[in-house]
Every structure is written in structure tokens, then in C-alpha cells.
Amino acid sequence: MRLRLHYKAARAAGVTCHQGINLSTEFKVTGLFYESGGYKLRKYLDIKRVGVTSSEPDLMVVMMNPGSSFPLDGRDNNSVPSEAEPDTTQQQIMKVMDSASFGYARILNLSDLRTPDSSELYRFLKSDESSSVDHSIFSPSRTSELRQLFIKDIPVIYGWGVNSTLVPLAKLAIETLDINNPLGMLKASTEYSYYHPLPRIYAKQVEWVQHVTSQSTRTQQSCTGV
Numbered sequence: 001m002r003l004r005l006h007y008k009a010a011r012a013a014g015v016t017c018h019q020g021i022n023l024s025t026e027f028k029v030t031g032l033f034y035e036s037g038g039y040k041l042r043k044y045l046d047i048k049r050v051g052v053t054s055s056e057p058d059l060m061v062v063m064m065n066p067g068s069s070f071p072l073d074g075r076d077n078n079s080v081p082s083e084a085e086p087d088t089t090q091q092q093i094m095k096v097m098d099s100a101s102f103g104y105a106r107i108l109n110l111s112d113l114r115t116p117d118s119s120e121l122y123r124f125l126k127s128d129e130s131s132s133v134d135h136s137i138f139s140p141s142r143t144s145e146l147r148q149l150f151i152k153d154i155p156v157i158y159g160w161g162v163n164s165t166l167v168p169l170a171k172l173a174i175e176t177l178d179i180n181n182p183l184g185m186l187k188a189s190t191e192y193s194y195y196h197p198l199p200r201i202y203a204k205q206v207e208w209v210q211h212v213t214s215q216s217t218r219t220q221q222s223c224t225g226v
Contacts, residue, residue: 022223023094024086026050031069031084033114035077037133041064041112044149045084046136047093052103057151059105061093062173064160066109068116085118092197095209096157100216108149110160110169111135122165138173150177155216157209158184164194170194183215 031045045066046057048196050174068087086094089106097105113137115121124130156179160166170192185195185208197208 019110022097023091024187026098027086027094029069029084029086030081030089031066031071032081033071033076033078033084039087039133039135040076040114041135042069042109042114042131043145044091045069045107047086047105047107048203049097051105054104057104057154058107059097059102059155060151061105061107061157062160062177063089063107063109063175064118064166065111065121066114067211070114071089089196089198092205092209094158095217096212098214099209101153102216104147104149107136108146110138110166110173112137118161118163122163122164125165125169136169136172138169138176146176153193156182158182158186158194159212160194161196162187162190167192181211185211 003198004186026049028050029045030047030048032043034043048054067089069084069090069213070081071078071084073082093105093107096102111121111125113121113124113133115124116193134141136142144207154176158179159173160170160173174192187193187195195208197212199205
């Protein structure tokens with residue numbers, strides 16, 4: 001049975017944490033899916049709270065690559081955004097949004113390559129194939145696309161993981177965006193490695209949500225668990 005606690009009712013009751021809320025009914029997820037060079041890709045993903053009418057995000061997120069999210073209409077090569085099935089990583093972002101009262105988040109990725117298998121992504125990045133597809137929104141050749149999609153002067157979460165294969169793209173993204181005080185968990189003694197929102201250990205998943213939520217000045221009430 002689906003449990004639903006409306007956002008307005010929760011705010012009226014002084015509740016900003018997501019406990020008891022069915023996130024899949026609180027948020028609408030859409031993305032722009034496309035194909036290039038025989039690969040399935042996604043340019044961006046928007047997560048918007050149901051009832052929010054804003055045309056621009058109030059939170060930006062940069063992660064590794066599109067995982068298992070897919071277009072519900074089955075169209076892998078589209079010129080317009082379509083409704084998407086969220087994956088568990090995106091639900092971590094929803095939890096932060098719910099706890100910190102964000103209404104609209106946009107996710108960009110270091111690579112647009114769609115695969116739920118991180119080892120497949122790492123293999124792709126190390127291969128000559130990656131140079132045949134303009135798969136990163138942070139590539140200099142895609143500056144105009146990034147300018148259209150990235151909203152400035154709002155909070156930004158970094159969360160692409162700590163695998164060394166990602167460092168060149170992570171460095172490119174960080175230097176391109178030039179964000180002061182991004183949200184996220186930076187691995188000790190590194191410059192470019194921000195922990196992924198969905199570590200394998202559940203306690204670490206809880207820790208990530210709580211840490212990123214606590215970094216946001218928009219947090220109105222601390223959460224004791226997810």
C-alpha cells in the first residue's frame with residue numbers, strides 16, 4: 001500500500017524529513033534520452049516535486065553517469081524530455097530534496113553513457129571508443145549545451161564516486177563549473193573524488209544523505225534517519 005504525506009501538509013506540521021513519505025509519488029522525474037554512435041545516452045534528468053511550478057531548478061547535481069533509469073515511453077532517441085523511471089541513486093537525491101525543502105533538481109553527469117554497471121563505464125572511458133562519442137556535457141565542444149542546462153548561483157551537489165578512472169572527467173567538471181563550496185562528501189586527501197550518493201553499505205547511504213542535508217543552509221530540521 002502506498003503511503004503518501006503531502007509536502008504542504010508536512011510543512012504545515014513542521015515536518016521536513018522524508019520519513020513516511022513515498023518519494024515516487026512526491027516527485028516527477030523526466031529526462032532527455034538520446035543515442036549517438038550506437039550508444040544509449042541521457043543528456044540530463046530533472047526531478048521536480050509534484051505541484052512545483054518553477055521553470056528552473058533550485059538544486060544542481062553532478063554525478064557519474066546515468067544508471068538504470070530509463071524512458072517510460074520506450075524512446076531511447078528523443079529530441080524532447082520524457083517521463084523516466086528513477087533508480088535508487090536518484091531516490092537518494094529525493095531524500096536530500098525532501099529534507100532540505102528543495103523543489104526542483106537537475107542532474108548532469110560526467111558521462112552521458114547509460115549503464116548501471118560502473119565497470120562497463122570505466123572500460124568505456126579507458127577505451128578508444130570514448131573518443132568517438134561526445135559523451136560528456138563538460139567537453140569544450142558542448143559548452144553551449146552546458147550553459148543552457150546548468151543554473152548558476154544555486155546549491156550544487158558533487159557525487160560521482162571515487163574511482164581513479166573518473167579523475168580526468170571530474171577535474172574537467174570542477175574546473176569548468178568553478179563552484180565555491182559544493183555540497184557533497186570529498187574523499188580525504190583528494191581534490192576531485194566525491195563519494196557516490198549510493199554506497200553499498202546502507203549505513204553509509206544514511207550518512208551521505210544526512211551529511212549533504214546538513215551542508216545545505218535550507219535545512220529546517222535535522223533528520224535522524226532515512
